Amino acid sequence: MLDEGLNKQxxxxxLEEKLSPDYSYDSGFIxxxxxxxxxKFAKSIYCKYVSKNLGDPGLFPGTQKLEDEVxxxxxxxxxxxxxxxxxTTGGSEANLIAMRIAKKLRPDIKDPEVVLPVSAHxxxxxxxxxxxxxxxxxxLNDDFELDLNHFESLLNENxxxxxxxxxxxxxxxxxxxxxxxxxxxxxDIFFHVDAAFGGFVLPFxxxxxxxxRKWDFSVEEVDSITADPHKxxxxxxxxxxxxxxxxxxxxxxxxxxxxxxxxxxxxxHIVGTRPGxxxxxxxxxxxxxxxxxxSKVVKKCMKNTEFLAANVRNIDGVxxxxxxxxxxxxxxxxxxxxxxxxxxxxxxxxxxLGKFTExxxxxVVVMPHVxxxxxxxxxxxxxxxxxxxxxx
Ligand SMILES: Cc1ncc(COP(=O)(O)O)c(C=O)c1O
Numbered sequence: 338m339l340d341e342g343l344n345k346q347x348x349x350x351x352l353e354e355k356l357s358p359d360y361s362y363d364s365g366f367i368x369x370x371x372x373x374x375x376x377k378f379a380k381s382i383y384c385k386y387v388s389k390n391l392g393d394p395g396l397f398p399g400t401q402k403l404e405d406e407v408x409x410x411x412x413x414x415x416x417x418x419x420x421x422x423x424x425t426t427g428g429s430e431a432n433l434i435a436m437r438i439a440k441k442l443r444p445d446i447k448d449p450e451v452v453l454p455v456s457a458h459x460x461x462x463x464x465x466x467x468x469x470x471x472x473x474x475x476x477l478n479d480d481f482e483l484d485l486n487h488f489e490s491l492l493n494e495n496x497x498x499x500x501x502x503x504x505x506x507x508x509x510x511x512x513x514x515x516x517x518x519x520x521x522x523x524x525d526i527f528f529h530v531d532a533a534f535g536g537f538v539l540p541f542x543x544x545x546x547x548x549x550r551k552w553d554f555s556v557e558e559v560d561s562i563t564a565d566p567h568k569x570x571x572x573x574x575x576x577x578x579x580x581x582x583x584x585x586x587x588x589x590x591x592x593x594x595x596x597x598x599x600x601x602x603x604x605x606h607i608v609g610t611r612p613g614x615x616x617x618x619x620x621x622x623x624x625x626x627x628x629x630x631x632s633k634v635v636k637k638c639m640k641n642t643e644f645l646a647a648n649v650r651n652i653d654g655v656x657x658x659x660x661x662x663x664x665x666x667x668x669x670x671x672x673x674x675x676x677x678x679x680x681x682x683x684x685x686x687x688x689x690l691g692k693f694t695e696x697x698x699x700x701v702v703v704m705p706h707v708x709x710x711x712x713x714x715x716x717x718x719x720x721x722x723x724x725x726x727x728x729x
Contacts (some may be wrong), residue, residue, distance in 0.1 A: 340608050342551045354471065359691065362704075365711030369691035371506075371534050373704040374682035376571040379618040383573045389613025391424070391479050393608075395599020400613040407620040412580055414540045415532075415562055417554030421584050424566070424616045425577035426608060428533030429460035432500075433561035434579050437465035438561070439498025439527035452491045454483045454512055456697075458531060461500060471495075477540060481505075483512050483697070489520050498527040502658040503552035503562075504535025507693045507700055508658060509665025511535065511550045518558030528558050533577070534702075536564020538663045539715070541635040544628060569664075571705060572619040575612075598635040634705050641712060642703040648716045654728030655679070655719065658696065664703040667696070668719075670728055682722040688715060 343351075360367050362374040375383075377668055388401075394401040404423060425431045440449045448471060453461055455474040465472045465496040475488035475494075483501075492499070499521055501512040502724020514530055521528060530552060532539065543549045546640075553562060558665055562580045566572030581587070591603030626634075642664045649657055658667030669676060680692040680699050701715075 344651040347368070360440040362706035365708065365714060367689050367704075368628045368688045368701045368707060368711070368715060369699070370704065371568045371702050372574060373568075373571060373624075373706045374620050375567075375573045375618075376626075377546050379573055379622040381572065383614045383694055386614040388619065390610055391613040391616065392608070392610035393597045393599045394602060395597060396630065397599070397613055400617060403620045404613075404616045407616060407623060408578070408580065409537075410623060411564065411578065412554070415553040415564070415580060416538070417580070417582060418585075420554065420580050420582060421587065421602070422561075422578065422580040423485070423606065424611070424619070425574040425579050425606070426611070427577035428458065428531065428563050428565045429463060429577075430607055431533070431565070431577045431579040432458065432460040432529070432531055433464040433467065433607055435500075435527070435529040435561050435563065436461065436468055436470060436498065437604070438581075438586055438590050439529065440468055440470055442527055442586070443497040444726040446497050448493050448495050449515065450493070450495040451500060452488060452496055454488070454502060454505075456481070456483075456505045456507060457500055457502055457511070458506050458533065461531075470497075472630035481508055481564065482509055485513060485516055485520070488517065492520065492526075496524075496526055498529060500529050500531060501552075503530050503532035503539060504665070506534070507691075507696055507698065508667045509538075509661060509663040509666075509702075510659065511539070511552050511662055514550065514552045514556050514559065518556045521558055528560050530559050530562045533565045534568050534665075535663060536562065536578070537566065537569035538638075541628070541632045542639070542663065542689065544632050544702045545636055545639070547639075560586075566615075566619045569635070569638075570619065570622070572622065573615040576619055581605075608616060617726040635664075638703050638705060638707075641707060641709055642666060644709055645701060645703060645712045645716075648712070649719075652716070652720055652723060654723035654726075658698040666701045666703065667693075667698040668701070669696075669698040672728065674726075675726060678726055679722060679728070682725060683718065686718045686722075688718060
């Protein structure tokens with residue numbers, strides 16, 4: 338550390354220089370991220386309330402009330418009534434919380450197992466590792482749909498939880514949540530839906546008149562949902578969300594921290610200190626945008642998704658891995674050649690996509706920061722790369 342501090346202007350200059358290698362969302366090159374630039378209004382609110390700490394809610398009862406309000410509002414958006422929950426650091430923490438609950442609710446199972454699709458996010462692998470849970474992964478069919486028969490065959494007396502995904506990381510597809518619900522109906526198995534990405538897309542697709550499979554609390558067996566404001570909600574990073582149907586579970590499985598200045602309380606969090614500013618910012622953003630504002634954003638992303646998909650269909654050498662359900666486009670080679678070289682070549686031109694070797698596809702997430710002009714530039718380069726790699 339310096340002995341004597343620098344002046345603020347000099348520090349700002351150094352920061353600009355040191356951060357210049359970072360990619361910006363508006364460059365257009367970030368095509369494979371599920372995060373985006375937070376909404377301007379959310380940013381301005383966040384700065385004002387950056388010191389609020391929801392790790393000690395007794396000190397910040399106003400912030401806590403706003404969190405309860407925003408959670409209940411999102412719960413309603415997901416067709417639930419009196420839904421509880423809280424903001425997390427992201428989808429990974431929310432999924433970890435769900436997996437811990439699944440295990441805790443079944444102390445009678447010595448070697449707990451969770452059944453989930455092979456397309457589920459790797460945060461479940463992390464959770465399984467941390468919680469000593471065995472994951473049983475169900476296969477997908479050729480069209481990337483979950484193989485339900487295989488899923489069912491993996492259920493047994495050690496199953497404490499099942500997971501369905503509403504918006505897979507690789508392709509944005511929605512698992513058959515209702516059918517998974519039927520498989521566990523009447524069984525003492527916790528059902529978690531990971532809608533980290535889809536949570537702030539699917540409700541608005543529905544409102545735009547697009548056919549959407551049932552995926553939320555309208556499916557009776559669904560116990561909890563992950564949905565991240567910092568993805569399609571345009572909230573501040575980090576803003577994840579965990580939503581739970583049954584309050585008794587918090588009393589049964591929650592942690593307590595007796596020494597807190599604001600007083601003890603039951604909570605499900607892995608972390609202690611946690612931001613209140615991100616919650617307040619998202620509360621404000623929801624009031625500001627309303628249903629119509631979010632629908633508008635989703636509509637624009639879907640229009641750009643269709644633009645990209647139509648172009649990919651016309652490029653020789655590559656094809657869509659699946660028809661997009663939401664604003665995620667998977668691109669694969671027509672001849673089955675490995676996607677790795679294509680990804681590497683695109684990276685040379687600075688295009689940052691997501692690569693999924695297990696499904697042999699690269700993924701574009703058509704986030705709010707991705708414009709038609711960015712996509713046109715990308716398509717030009719994609720055509721060049723297909724020729725260079727002789728995919729044509
Ligand atoms: C479906 C799904 N779940 C969970 C996560 C993890 O979210 P986070 O990176 O916010 O922890 C992701 C990340 O992309 C995801 O796509």
